[in-house]
Amino acid sequence: MGARTRTLVAGVALIAVAAALAIGIALFSNAALPGQAPDTASGDASGGQSLTVVRGVIGSEKESLFADPEAKEIFARHGLDVQVTTSGSWAMAERAGIEESDFASPSSEIAAAHIEDVHGDAVLSTTRPFYSPLAIATGETVLSVLEQNGLVEQRDGVWHLDMAAYLDAVANGRRWTDLAGSEAYPSSRNVMITTTDVRSSNSALMYLSLASYVLNGNAVVTSEDAARQQATDSLARLFLDQGYSQSSSAGPWESFLSKGPMNQPLTLIYESQYLEAQMNEPTRVTDEMRICYPAPTIFSDHVVVAFSEAGQQVQDVLDNDPDMARVIARHGFRLNGSNSGVFSEQVGEAGLTGYAADGTFIDAAQAPSYEVADAMLQTIEALY
Structure with missing residues (x-):
């Protein structure tokens, strides 16, 4: 060579x-x-550009929204790969290292205030892109019995449960067999709404807030001492008398869908859960099933708490992207801001009935402060 x-x-x-x-x-x-x-991450839907990985902690009722392929594609258009884990909303503030996430999204302003109270220095901003009224999953037969006893009424095709009358029935230990017309539903159990565990779940916390408001003459309890007394005298039994309660709002709802309203006659849910099922899994909602609203009801505001600039980008997409607004509405949520009409549009397009129209929630309860709610919770927890 x-x-x-x-x-x-x-x-x-x-x-x-x-x-x-x-x-x-x-x-x-x-x-x-x-x-x-x-x-x-690379290879997004917008032509292969790198995506910024954004990590968040969310309430379980939003898990299907963030897992929706269309939602993921919309985030990718904005250069984001949003990855989430779930947590009970009330427990988020105590979750180790949550401030190291880019954002947290509890299901109420009370839970968000708890996060800000514990991690205030780490919070950059909060937004409220969408919300859901508290509702009750029930059945036509059950509603017929309740209507005969003045506990529910139907107005403009929408069912409403009189919360004051219901709470009076609970206080007096009324059973289904005590009610007029109970031959249609001859259950010997107490008349009682099935909820999640109030010690960890936001939906039960909102129910607690609603019951407190009604029992206080449709006024917010503002004193921690009064809150403790009310919890001991009246509120605790709403949860303790149920026996075992599941920790996540998905649990009772899935049980209702599987077993039906004759087994679980009054199940506390978010309106969004019922509508999401009708939109995406219509065969699971039978002809017997109905949605009913507490009167007054209370709103569960889904708050996005940003700990980083990437978290603020998620806020912006959820607040302002019109395509994301349609995905959010398809998962049952009502929107705030410029996209607020999308919910009614989608309900109308799907031909669904029984939902309260936007602007008709005149009689809505107000939630107490974080400190007052915490006083109620601690009192009830001590009684378990």
């Missing part, structure tokens, strides 16, 4: 080694350390 040939071979070898080193360095630099997700 001549000198010139040897030189050429050596040059090719050096180029090959350099290329291998470059590939190795690139692979190493893009790899995540064990147990650590990368900060960017």
